Amino acid sequence: MYDFIVVGAGSAGGHTAYFLAKNGAKVAVVEQYAIGAGGSGAAGAFISPRIGKGGPIQRWTNEAFRYCVDFYKDSPYFYPTGLLRLPKDGEEFSKVVMDVEYERKSGGFFFPQAGVLKAKPHLESLLQNIDVIYAKAMPTFKDGVVEVAGVKAPHLILATGAWDELLDVEYLRIGKTSGVRFDLRSSLSLPYSIHQKISISANLDGIVSIGATHQRLDTPSRPQPPSMLFEEAKKMVGAFEYEIEQMYCGVRSSVNDHLPIIGELARELPKVKNFKNFDFGQIPKRNVSIVGGLGGRGFVFGPFVGDMLARHLTKNEPIPKELDVDRYVVRYLKKGRV
Numbered sequence: 353m354y355d356f357i358v359v360g361a362g363s364a365g366g367h368t369a370y371f372l373a374k375n376g377a378k379v380a381v382v383e384q385y386a387i388g389a390g391g392s393g394a395a396g397a398f399i400s401p402r403i404g405k406g407g408p409i410q411r412w413t414n415e416a417f418r419y420c421v422d423f424y425k426d427s428p429y430f431y432p433t434g435l436l437r438l439p440k441d442g443e444e445f446s447k448v449v450m451d452v453e454y455e456r457k458s459g460g461f462f463f464p465q466a467g468v469l470k471a472k473p474h475l476e477s478l479l480q481n482i483d484v485i486y487a488k489a490m491p492t493f494k495d496g497v498v499e500v501a502g503v504k505a506p507h508l509i510l511a512t513g514a515w516d517e518l519l520d521v522e523y524l525r526i527g528k529t530s531g532v533r534f535d536l537r538s539s540l541s542l543p544y545s546i547h548q549k550i551s552i553s554a555n556l557d558g559i560v561s562i563g564a565t566h567q568r569l570d571t572p573s574r575p576q577p578p579s580m581l582f583e584e585a586k587k588m589v590g591a592f593e594y595e596i597e598q599m600y601c602g603v604r605s606s607v608n609d610h611l612p613i614i615g616e617l618a619r620e621l622p623k624v625k626n627f628k629n630f631d632f633g634q635i636p637k638r639n640v641s642i643v644g645g646l647g648g649r650g651f652v653f654g655p656f657v658g659d660m661l662a663r664h665l666t667k668n669e670p671i672p673k674e675l676d677v678d679r680y681v682v683r684y685l686k687k688g689r690v
């Protein structure tokens with residue numbers, strides 16, 4: 353018997369399990385393939401802030417960025433190389449609001465605290481003292497207890513990324529975007545990472561990573577061919593010699609406001625007359641939580657949302673409304689559709 357079972361050993365599940373255990377909970381992780389087998393294993397895991405005009409996505413991304421660089425600072429898997437963000441085609445930098453440390457450089461913004469994380473060994477180290485069970489989770493519920501892969505707990509946490517078959521709620525839809533990253537063996541001299549249309553990492557031990565293409569899987573969209581990565585890389589740093597070491601493909605998940613979703617799922621939908629004074633606390637809850645929708649910044653958000661959900665579940669600390677999955681209950685009730 354555990355306190356929590358987390359399904360999924362990616363950035364969302366790995367960080368959540370780590371913080372739950374840190375708060376004294378007994379945790380098991382159930383993973384169908386391997387630690388970091390999903391979108392998390394494909395990620396170049398660039399740790400970078402977001403630039404913009406100061407809306408909620410930028411505000412939360414950069415709050416998570418400040419949190420995660422502090423969290424990663426002692427990790428042997430984090431390389432704080434700095435990152436140069438250059439303007440994309442037609443992008444105007446004059447109205448950008450900046451809420452993280454930066455320098456102006458080469459017509460862009462240089463973030464000295466940004467860097468690259470070796471995602472898979474980082475996740476493996478987070479889970480080294482946590483029980484990980486390799487099985488496809490098919491939870492069953494009885495008398496307030498959930499059973500998954502032979503273990504039981506009073507609470508289940510879905511951290512299943514773009515795999516949404518365990519998510520049986522009518523008010524939420526997970527968007528899926530596939531992407532590709534290449535690790536290139538090269539002697540290219542690149543001391544910091546660069547983001548423009550694509551991302552190129554600093555040269556770490558003879559490897560330069562380039563990523564990521566985007567293809568929405570749930571709506572018809574034109575795929576970006578992987579060759580685009582090489583064309584864009586050439587435009588950004590000039591022609592360079594390389595051998596392809598490894599290619600990674602993965603799918604990342606998001607919801608339509610592009611913010612993470614955190615918190616317990618609704619057991620039933622309440623009848624609401626006055627949305628203005630509606631309190632999320634009125635929504636009856638199940639013993640199932642979700643943590644996901646991390647989009648293209650799974651390792652920026654991972655520690656931040658994992659800590660937030662763990663503190664909510666073990667210490668009853670509130671989840672901010674803009675990140676609480678309950679915002680989708682409210683939207684669904686207002687609109688009558690997802």
Ligand SMILES: Cc1cc2nc3c(=O)[nH]c(=O)nc-3n(C[C@H](O)[C@H](O)[C@H](O)COP(=O)(O)OP(=O)(O)OC[C@H]3O[C@@H](n4cnc5c(N)ncnc54)[C@H](O)[C@@H]3O)c2cc1C
Pocket residue numbers: 359360361362363364365366382383384385386387388389390391392393394395396397398399487488489490511512513514515518529530531532533551563564565600601602603604605643644645646647648649650651652653
């Ligand atoms: C090509 C690419 C490049 C990216 N680059 C970056 C980047 O530079 N920086 C950054 O921060 N983010 C990046 N991302 C985004 C980041 O990878 C994702 O946001 C993040 O990995 C999502 O983590 P997750 O834990 O939600 O999902 P995942 O990593 O997909 O983990 C979900 C896990 O759940 C498991 N699972 C699902 N269903 C079940 C089941 N029924 N039973 C058992 N296990 C189950 C899966 O096997 C998987 O391991 C990139 C993504 C891609 C695809």
